[in-house]
Amino acid sequence: MAKRPFDIQAQPGFGFMALLTFFALYLPIAALVAYSFNAADSLSRWDGVSLRWFISAWHNSAVQDASIRSLVLAVSAAALSTIAATMAALATTRTRPYPGLTFKYAFINQPLMVPEIVTGVALLIVFSRIKVWTGYSGLGYLIAAHTAFCIPFAYLPIRARLESMDLTLERAAADLYATPWKAFRFVTLPLLRPAIIAGFMLAFVISLDDVVITEFVKSGGQDTLPTYMLGQLRRETSPEINAIATVFLALSVVLVTTFYFVNRRKP
């Protein structure tokens, strides 16, 4: 009786390896967060708990600029890419295969297939020439680049949702003399709303997180929060970077958690 029953799922050492993995996944993040509360001037010492680096980051005008730019960029790119992706999803689902359909799938997912560094330098080549021709060097280039690589992410949940919907409700609306636009506005769009929100949030996070493409596309003085941090990492880092990273981390966790719950609540 003392002998435990034979557990067919058990594999020796797997539990240990898994717990080690989870430990290793969270240890660096914990260290990063812990050091952001460091009172000392540098990362080499620990002088007790303080919020001074959060306060100093908050008052750092470069950080303020970069944060605002990151947010403007992420909201614009997420909005534009969600609109384009919704239209593309409507055009590529609920139909018999038509010429060009496979091409569209491949083309929309193309940004996912190419390493970011490659897209980054290709955009650098093209945009630097356009900058010389037009003299315009504003945020438009970054918005265009971010919108392009956000489209496949926004497209993903919207297409998935549309594929699980059939056309009966839209046909019913048409039978009741709804114009195609009205059918879309009052039938399709409300049904699609959770997926559109999910797509928008996904695009927002992807744009907010981007380092590589932004680094190559940005003009002088157009740092986003990630590229600002990358620039700072070259130098001797102070706990201020940890403080910024901690806030950024907290924001990501909140967004991911929200996304998770929005997506899980299946209508």
Next chain:
Amino acid sequence: MANAEEIARAADARDIRDRWLLSAPALVIILLAATGPLFVMLAYSFMLKGDYGDVQFGTFSLDGWTSVLFQRDIFDDTLGLADAHLSIFWRSISLSFYTTVLTLLFGFPTAYFIATRPPKTREVWVFLVTIPFWTNLLIRTFAMQQVIRNEGLVNTALMALGIIKQPLQIMNTDAAILLGMIYIYLPLMVLPIYASMEKLDFRLVEAGYDLYAGRWQVLRRIIFPLIKPGVIAGSILVFIPSLGAYVIPRVLGGGKNMMLGNLIELQFGAGRNWPLGAAISITLMVLVMIALLFYVRNASGSEGAHG
């Protein structure tokens, strides 16, 4: 008078045209800000480099492509292998390979562990893997730096325990890049393996034990073949971004331990050799395509074998 068939065909044509119009914004944006520039880059790789970066527009030259692997001797102008580039190619490929193997070594038991939890706690474990996955890559690289730098967690702990007297120099080595890549790409290995493990029918495992298989035999002969698609997907998802890594080697490897991504950046920065940078970029893209093709062939093959 048009018959019904013609009307239907016209409606079909209109539907297809509408669908092209509807997908036009997405296609145009991607063409202008992703796919198109890749073709411009291809053209640039065949031009002469400009003196201060950029290219001499309209010229034709294969210099960019030959200098991917070869360099001219400064004295007798003969072509020799560019050792620096070769070692960077080798570092990229070997580090990506080690990253894939090691993430598999840790990722497989982790996915197995999660899949064998009760359904309710399972979600929590998956969530715990998803959080680092969605955390900014730069922040995770920076977090790794906190652990391995000279005054970091590992060295402080080892010195406090009296195991070492001098801090271990991990930062700015290949080992630092490897640790960083394993740390960052691990979730990409765990999630697809978990996805196929979740569907695993443990009655097959039970049958294996009934037929006197040992734990290792069950693992190797029953579990592993069934979750092979997940393992292949995970390996590709880890290998491809590792090959194109740029931020991780830049932050953890220091200036000397470059990978392909950093070599590309160098050509567009201090190197002022855009055609070479373009040629290396395209080479990197081709390497990625080969890995993807390998995946497509294997994934369809293994599904067919079990279907």
